[in-house]
Amino acid sequence: MMPLVYFQILSAILFGLGAYGVLVRRSAVLILMSVELMLNAANINLIAVAAHREGLGHFTNFDGHIIAIFIITIAAAEVGLAMAIILRIFRNRGTVDVSQMNVMKW
Amino acid sequence: MTILFLVLSGMTILGGVGVVASRNIVHAALFLLISLMATAGIYVILFTEFLALVQVLIYGGAVVIVLLFAIMMTRSADYPRISDNRLWPIAAICSLVLVVVLGMAFWQTTDTVVGPQHADFGVIGNSLFTKWAIPFEIASLVLLVALIGAIVIARSDGEDKN
Numbered sequence: 001m002m003p004l005v006y007f008q009i010l011s012a013i014l015f016g017l018g019a020y021g022v023l024v025r026r027s028a029v030l031i032l033m034s035v036e037l038m039l040n041a042a043n044i045n046l047i048a049v050a051a052h053r054e055g056l057g058h059f060t061n062f063d064g065h066i067i068a069i070f071i072i073t074i075a076a077a078e079v080g081l082a083m084a085i086i087l088r089i090f091r092n093r094g095t096v097d098v099s100q101m102n103v104m105k106w
Numbered sequence: 107m108t109i110l111f112l113v114l115s116g117m118t119i120l121g122g123v124g125v126v127a128s129r130n131i132v133h134a135a136l137f138l139l140i141s142l143m144a145t146a147g148i149y150v151i152l153f154t155e156f157l158a159l160v161q162v163l164i165y166g167g168a169v170v171i172v173l174l175f176a177i178m179m180t181r182s183a184d185y186p187r188i189s190d191n192r193l194w195p196i197a198a199i200c201s202l203v204l205v206v207v208l209g210m211a212f213w214q215t216t217d218t219v220v221g222p223q224h225a226d227f228g229v230i231g232n233s234l235f236t237k238w239a240i241p242f243e244i245a246s247l248v249l250l251v252a253l254i255g256a257i258v259i260a261r262s263d264g265e266d267k268n
Contacts, residue, residue, distance in 0.1 A: 002111055002151070004219050008212035010115045010148070014122050014141075016205035021126035023197035027188045029176050033125050033138050036169065040145055043157075051152040052219040065225055066238050068157055072164050073245045077252035079169050083176040084260035090180040091262070097188045 007048035014041035028086050028096045032079065039075045043068045111151055117144035131177055139170045153224040 014037055021034025050064025090096055121141025128134040142165040149158040191197065234242055 002107060002222070005212055005215075006111065006115075007148070007152070009209050010118065012205050012208035012212060013119055015208065016201040017119070017122035017126055019204055020197055020201035023200065024126065024190045024194045026191060027131060029131060029173060029180070030125070030134055032176075033134060033173060036138060036165075037122050037125060037141065040142060040165075043161075044145060044148060047149060047152055047154055047157055051154060051222045051225065054220060062225055062229055062233050063238075065154060065157060065230055066234055069160065069230075069234070070241060070245055072160055073249065076164055076168055077249050079172050080256045081252045081259070083172050084256035086176055087179055087260045095188075096180050099191075 004048055004052040008045055011041045011045040011048070014038075014044065026097050026099050028082075028089070028098050031098065032082050032086070036075060036079070039071055043071055046071070107151065111148070114144045114147040114151065117141070118148065132174070135170060135173050135177060138173070139166060142166060142170070151222070153222050156225065156227050156230055 018034045018036075018038030018041060021037065022031055025031050025034060046064040046068045050062065050068075086096055089101065093101065118141050121137045121139075121144060124137025125134050125141065128137055142161065146158040146161040146166075149155075149161060
């Protein structure tokens with residue numbers, strides 16, 4: 001039987017990688033991919049804890065799975081919307097480099 | 107089981123490193139696919155087949171394809187020229203500190219845990235349509251709004267506006 005903490009460490013490492021990608025990358029599509037990595041890390045953590053714990057009070061031990069399903073739904077909606085925004089920015093400004101999107105900078 | 111977990115988590119982390127370090131953006135998308143599919147394997151280790159199926163269908167079938175479409179439709183010559191941020195050592199230190207803090211917090215949690223429990227389709231579906239019915243409906247509304255919003259935003263508004 002695998003200890004729970006292994007899964008949690010994996011999720012922490014994946015979340016750190018995603019955070020590094022969001023901070024470092026300059027292309028909007030790559031930032032979007034890093035956000036996906038972070039959402040995925042949160043999902044791993046939720047499902048690992050849900051699989052390893054008994055329910056607590058009002059919450060049963062399947063609520064983690066349900067929340068993970070909702071996170072996947074939100075991630076899918078977010079990717080579609082973000083792709084539309086990226087296409088729009090590309091059409092208007094001719095680049096997807098986030099460091100050049102400084103219209104509101106003064 | 108441990109060997110399987112190590113292989114799958116190695117693939118997951120390798121894919122993540124590929125996403126944040128690859129120079130070629132299409133390679134980054136394919137590394138993301140590797141990472142997400144290895145995550146589906148980890149869900150199978152945790153006896154959560156439903157989430158593994160959803161992961162393969164939604165991430166492998168939709169999200170990565172949409173990302174590849176986004177790359178394809180914004181295909182400009184300057185993808186390789188978009189460099190990473192010059193302050194990457196600071197970002198690396200910050201995310202390393204984040205990982206260490208999270209890891210220590212997880213490591214020091216000493217609650218009693220039971221073994222991986224099987225979550226079958228029936229129980230999840232029952233819970234989803236009774237206790238979580240209203241959030242479920244709101245999620246469908248969110249998807250509809252995202253769909254319409256994506257069409258409205260991405261529509262080209264130069265030609266015929268009728």
